[in-house]
Amino acid sequence: MKEKIILSISIGCAALILTMVMFTQFKTIEYTDIVALETMREAELRAELASWKSKYEEAETKMGDTKQKITEYQTQISSEQNATELLRQELIESQKTLGYTDVQGEGIMITLENGEEKVDRFDLISLINELRLAGAEAISVNDERVVFKTDIALPTSEIFLINSKRISGPYTIKAIGEMKYLESAITIKNGYLDQRKTERKKSQLRNSNQYHHS
Amino acid sequence: MRNQVVNQDTDSVKLSEELQENNMLLGYYDVSGEGITITLKDANKSTIKTAIFTDPNEFVVHDADLMEVVNALKESGAEAISINGQRVVDSTAITCLGNVIQVGGEKVGVPFEIKAIGLTERLYGGLTMPGGYLDKMEKAGIQVKVEKSENIVIPKYNGVSQFEYAENVESR
Numbered sequence: 001m002k003e004k005i006i007l008s009i010s011i012g013c014a015a016l017i018l019t020m021v022m023f024t025q026f027k028t029i030e031y032t033d034i035v036a037l038e039t040m041r042e043a044e045l046r047a048e049l050a051s052w053k054s055k056y057e058e059a060e061t062k063m064g065d066t067k068q069k070i071t072e073y074q075t076q077i078s079s080e081q082n083a084t085e086l087l088r089q090e091l092i093e094s095q096k097t098l099g100y101t102d103v104q105g106e107g108i109m110i111t112l113e114n115g116e117e118k119v120d121r122f123d124l125i126s127l128i129n130e131l132r133l134a135g136a137e138a139i140s141v142n143d144e145r146v147v148f149k150t151d152i153a154l155p156t157s158e159i160f161l162i163n164s165k166r167i168s169g170p171y172t173i174k175a176i177g178e179m180k181y182l183e184s185a186i187t188i189k190n191g192y193l194d195q196r197k198t199e200r201k202k203s204q205l206r207n208s209n210q211y212h213h214s
Numbered sequence: 215m216r217n218q219v220v221n222q223d224t225d226s227v228k229l230s231e232e233l234q235e236n237n238m239l240l241g242y243y244d245v246s247g248e249g250i251t252i253t254l255k256d257a258n259k260s261t262i263k264t265a266i267f268t269d270p271n272e273f274v275v276h277d278a279d280l281m282e283v284v285n286a287l288k289e290s291g292a293e294a295i296s297i298n299g300q301r302v303v304d305s306t307a308i309t310c311l312g313n314v315i316q317v318g319g320e321k322v323g324v325p326f327e328i329k330a331i332g333l334t335e336r337l338y339g340g341l342t343m344p345g346g347y348l349d350k351m352e353k354a355g356i357q358v359k360v361e362k363s364e365n366i367v368i369p370k371y372n373g374v375s376q377f378e379y380a381e382n383v384e385s386r
Contacts, residue, residue, distance in 0.1 A: 087226055087233060090233055091229055091232055091236065094236035094240060095236060096382055097375040098240060099304070101382050101383070102383035103377070103380035103382055105380040106379055121285075122282070125282070126278065126281065129281055129308055129309075130307075132305055132306065132307040137305075137377045137378070137379055137380040138380045147304055148240070148241070149288055151288035151289040153289050176379050177379050177380075178378075178379060
């Protein structure tokens with residue numbers, strides 16, 4: 001009888017110890033699992049970062065190579081007798097950016113007209129500024145091209161001087177550039193057109209694939 | 215590089231001269247000459263305290279102010295303009311960016327130093343004209359300083375001007 005009791009108690013003790021061990025085991029497994037997962041993620045991220053870095057370096061070296069090639073080409077060309085042609089092309093390009101030539105392309109057209117309020121000089125200045133911000137390449141006001149030295153003067157309240165030429169309303173501003181950018185820059189909420197509306201000036205916007213500038 | 219390209223060919227020499235002229239107009243070179251320097255600063259604290267109207271916008275230099283000043287300088291025949299060392303070219307946009315102003319992609323802040331090369335007297339006279347834009351700003355409390363100078367240096371334009379969408383019209 002006494003032996004039986006001892007046996008059962010010892011078995012009970014063993015079972016208790018076993019369950020405790022089991023629980024600790026469970027807990028450690030849980031813990032280690034999470035840590036492993038986390039370290040794995042970090043490793044993954046690190047690898048990704050490294051790969052991006054290498055990609056970036058690759059692109060950079062590529063750019064360097066292309067630049068070198070360009071200079072090589074250019075020296076080659078200069079050694080041959082194509083110098084004049086090269087210069088002519090560069091000249092044509094610079095004339096285009098200066099606005100000495102007629103250009104065409106996609107873009108937008110905006111008309112400003114006196115509403116209850118008059119269109120003032122700043123309406124034109126800020127519109128030109130907005131268009132430039134949106135990447136307009138060529139701008140004209142009433143077919144008067146806006147170039148690097150163009151100013152907008154206001155000798156009387158009715159007539160503006162642009163490039164020292166008189167213009168009066170309605171004002172038609174054309175801009176060549178990426179149509180989407182130009183349009184969204186002007187039509188954005190509380191943007192240029194909205195502001196003119198609250199100032200009670202008439203404005204209109206049109207898109208076109210072809211705009212001429214002289 | 216270009217100088218290498220140009221040999222004794224007179225045609226090339228002529229073209230290259232024209233190109234150089236164009237590039238100068240486009241702002242690709244550092245330039246120097248007579249002109250004026252305009253310094254614009256936000257209003258003094260004492261001015262703000264004694265002012266009747268207390269709209270803080272009145273005492274700050276805005277993007278619109280810079281646009282107006284640049285326009286006025288062009289009116290007076292400025293050949294090259296820079297704002298805080300940023301060359302103002304055809305494609306330069308001036309935008310408000312919170313507490314700074316962006317000039318052609320670069321942030322600039324108070325005080326604004328606007329340099330212009332041109333006929334000094336005409337620039338000075340045109341800009342300091344009573345009732346002119348600077349005069350109005352000064353009356354609004356902004357600190358305006360205009361100085362003549364014999365030698366103003368304006369740095370070249372750092373960006374590129376290239377057209378992607380506009381192409382030359384061939385026939386005309």
